[in-house]
Amino acid sequence: MGRLTFESFEGGERLVVDFLDGETVLEVAQENNINMEGTCGGSMACSTCHVILKPEDMHRFPSPSEEEAEMLELALGVSVTSRLGCQLVLGDNAEGLVLRLPAETRSMME
Numbered sequence: 001m002g003r004l005t006f007e008s009f010e011g012g013e014r015l016v017v018d019f020l021d022g023e024t025v026l027e028v029a030q031e032n033n034i035n036m037e038g039t040c041g042g043s044m045a046c047s048t049c050h051v052i053l054k055p056e057d058m059h060r061f062p063s064p065s066e067e068e069a070e071m072l073e074l075a076l077g078v079s080v081t082s083r084l085g086c087q088l089v090l091g092d093n094a095e096g097l098v099l100r101l102p103a104e105t106r107s108m109m110e
């Protein structure tokens with residue numbers, strides 16, 4: 001169990017939430033009514049779970065798989081520290097993490 005922070009792209013809004021070990025960023029976002037669509041339910045087919053890590057937090061998670069990197073290329077507002085929230089598994093690695101939400105997302109359902 002731990003605690004992390006979601007912040008708006010501009011940084012003006014912040015929400016501190018609890019997570020359980022083994023949950024993904026997508027699951028925690030949805031449990032807390034964060035605007036993260038997660039259209040494909042974590043099967044790396046949408047990129048609507050895009051989140052942006054701080055550069056200093058990149059080492060907390062394993063590098064993205066080739067599939068994740070390819071899907072991120074389709075995300076709007078992608079940056080070098082972007083990840084798919086459904087692929088980020090939380091545990092001791094994520095205590096105190098701050099995640100920025102992208103300015104906009106692209107829904108594959110539209």
Ligand code: FES
Pocket residue numbers: 026037038039040041042043044045046047048049071084085086087
């Ligand atoms: S929920 Fe679709 S790629 Fe993460």
